[in-house]
Amino acid sequence: MDAIALIAWHVFKDGARSRTLVSLIGFAFALFGVSLLIGQLSAGQDLKIIKDIGLSVIELSGVLMAVLLGVGLVAKEIEKRSIYPLLARPVRRADFIIGKYIGLVATLAINVAVMTIALYLVLAYIRWVTPGPVRLSWEAPALDPSIITASLLIVAELAVLTAVSLFFSTFSSNVLWSTLFSLGVYVAGSMSAQLRDLAAAVGSRAAGVFSQIVGVVLPAFSAFDVKGQVVHGLSVPVPFVLMTLGYAAVYSAAVLVAATVVFSRRNFE
Amino acid sequence: MTDVVRTERLTKDFLTGFWRPRPKRALDELSLSVPHGEVFGLLGPNGAGKTTTLKLLMDLLRPTSGHAELFGKNVRDPKSRRRVGFAPEQPYFYDHLSANELVQYFAGLSGLKGADRIAKANAALDRTGIGGDERRKPLRQFSKGMMQRVGLAQAIVHEPDLIVLDEPMSGLDPIGRRDVREMILALRDEGRTILFSSHILSDAEQLCSRVGIMACGRLAKIGPLAELTATASLEDVFMEAVR
Numbered sequence: 001m002d003a004i005a006l007i008a009w010h011v012f013k014d015g016a017r018s019r020t021l022v023s024l025i026g027f028a029f030a031l032f033g034v035s036l037l038i039g040q041l042s043a044g045q046d047l048k049i050i051k052d053i054g055l056s057v058i059e060l061s062g063v064l065m066a067v068l069l070g071v072g073l074v075a076k077e078i079e080k081r082s083i084y085p086l087l088a089r090p091v092r093r094a095d096f097i098i099g100k101y102i103g104l105v106a107t108l109a110i111n112v113a114v115m116t117i118a119l120y121l122v123l124a125y126i127r128w129v130t131p132g133p134v135r136l137s138w139e140a141p142a143l144d145p146s147i148i149t150a151s152l153l154i155v156a157e158l159a160v161l162t163a164v165s166l167f168f169s170t171f172s173s174n175v176l177w178s179t180l181f182s183l184g185v186y187v188a189g190s191m192s193a194q195l196r197d198l199a200a201a202v203g204s205r206a207a208g209v210f211s212q213i214v215g216v217v218l219p220a221f222s223a224f225d226v227k228g229q230v231v232h233g234l235s236v237p238v239p240f241v242l243m244t245l246g247y248a249a250v251y252s253a254a255v256l257v258a259a260t261v262v263f264s265r266r267n268f269e
Numbered sequence: 270m271t272d273v274v275r276t277e278r279l280t281k282d283f284l285t286g287f288w289r290p291r292p293k294r295a296l297d298e299l300s301l302s303v304p305h306g307e308v309f310g311l312l313g314p315n316g317a318g319k320t321t322t323l324k325l326l327m328d329l330l331r332p333t334s335g336h337a338e339l340f341g342k343n344v345r346d347p348k349s350r351r352r353v354g355f356a357p358e359q360p361y362f363y364d365h366l367s368a369n370e371l372v373q374y375f376a377g378l379s380g381l382k383g384a385d386r387i388a389k390a391n392a393a394l395d396r397t398g399i400g401g402d403e404r405r406k407p408l409r410q411f412s413k414g415m416m417q418r419v420g421l422a423q424a425i426v427h428e429p430d431l432i433v434l435d436e437p438m439s440g441l442d443p444i445g446r447r448d449v450r451e452m453i454l455a456l457r458d459e460g461r462t463i464l465f466s467s468h469i470l471s472d473a474e475q476l477c478s479r480v481g482i483m484a485c486g487r488l489a490k491i492g493p494l495a496e497l498t499a500t501a502s503l504e505d506v507f508m509e510a511v512r
Contacts, residue, residue, distance in 0.1 A: 002377070002380070006378060010374055014365055018365075080361045081360070081361050082363060084329055084355070085356065085357060085375065085420070085423055086375075086378065088328075088329070088355035088357075089347075089375065089378040090347045090348055090350045090351045091347060091378055092347050267331055268330065
């Protein structure tokens with residue numbers, strides 16, 4: 001347990017000092033500024049646009065961080081051989097994987113929290129400069145608490161994606177391939193709902209079987225996307241949120257078990 | 270004396286070739302034991318199987334067949350490495366950490382906590398000649414020789430009973446080599462067991478009580494240094510063994 005906590009803390013420190021993280025946060029804040037500008041140009045729609053762009057930026061920057069930092073978690077240690085003295089300690093390989101995972105998910109969660117606070121500050125500013133009668137026409141309040149729900153589901157989505165990136169990095173020492181595989185899974189997983197609809201529309205048995213397999217194997221990233229509801233002031237039911245969080249926990253645990261099995265058998269030549 | 274390191278017919282094959290992978294034997298039925306308190310040198314030319322042996326002992330490689338133990342425990346058990354320090358050849362560590370942070374991190378992974386961790390990290394850095402200002406610099410500013418010293422510091426920080434060093438003199442200047450030699454002798458005098466690999470015979474002559482000479486994955490010769498060099502120089506013995 002001590003080893004897991006130490007490894008996680010080390011990943012967190014590494015992430016906090018990483019140039020990738022700093023540049024992505026900078027990029028995200030620049031996009032917040034752009035959303036503010038676009039919002040002011042589109043009369044009456046500003047709040048929706050800012051919420052939509054804001055949440056999309058939080059998700060996109062989180063996805064890039066989860067993949068870019070996630071694939072390097074193990075692959076970089078193997079490539080640079082810094083893993084040798086580490087695994088020569090009384091550290092179980094499973095502890096190494098779990099520690100790395102917890103460290104990166106904690107980094108991503110804090111990053112999402114900081115960006116959510118920034119989004120709320122932008123929305124508070126819009127609320128402050130908007131006259132009372134205009135505010136009455138808004139579908140949802142500016143400081144809508146359901147933004148926190150959307151951010152929580154983004155963290156859950158990133159936890160799943162981090163597990164997937166970590167899994168690829170346990171058997172491929174090539175960071176580029178791991179990055180491409182992880183992004184591929186993210187894109188396919190984000191389209192899992194459309195794939196199922198397509199299979200139903202085609203109506204063939206083979207397409208149905210294919211969509212079933214895709215549905216089980218690929219993470220259903222589309223389930224984590226509640227931006228539409230939040231932007232339009234529709235409620236996100238609590239049972240749905242709990243089920244989605246449960247799905248993220250089970251899927252991540254399964255991928256981490258697979259990553260640990262692969263990593264435990266690995267030779268470091 | 271108890272054996273600190275013991276291997277029995279330890280064998281490792283690597284698969285080579287992309288289309289039709291074939292096994293290539295890197296280590297062939299190595300049976301070896303190193304008792305407590307010994308400085309044992311594993312000598313041999315490049316590709317002889319020295320690093321493969323050390324990696325098998327650290328569980329970084331899994332054997333094709335055979336068995337290895339540290340302190341009577343199978344090397345597959347992480348607990349077998351509780352009293353072990355390992356410094357790999359030409360080590361690389363995290364750029365963003367300082368020497369201080371890195372050595373403390375490894376001390377923590379070996380179970381040291383709180384003030385003890387900080388004190389022992391400072392002691393290990395003192396012992397390897399990494400001064401006050403240098404230990405706060407990020408490792409990306411370190412030369413190859415300094416990195417080698419950091420590698421040694423992390424290996425000895427938890428005061429292990431067995432210290433395994435892969436080519437510890439590699440990348441060091443003459444002063445650094447002398448310092449490491451003196452450190453190994455001091456560790457021996459403290460009663461620690463040291464197993465190191467090298468292809469530099471003069472280092473072995475100055476440090477080892479016993480040596481094993483490896484060639485093509487096999488242990489070609491083994492014995493106390495004094496016995497092996499009774500009638501011929503170590504270089505002659507080495508050349509005869511590896512031919």
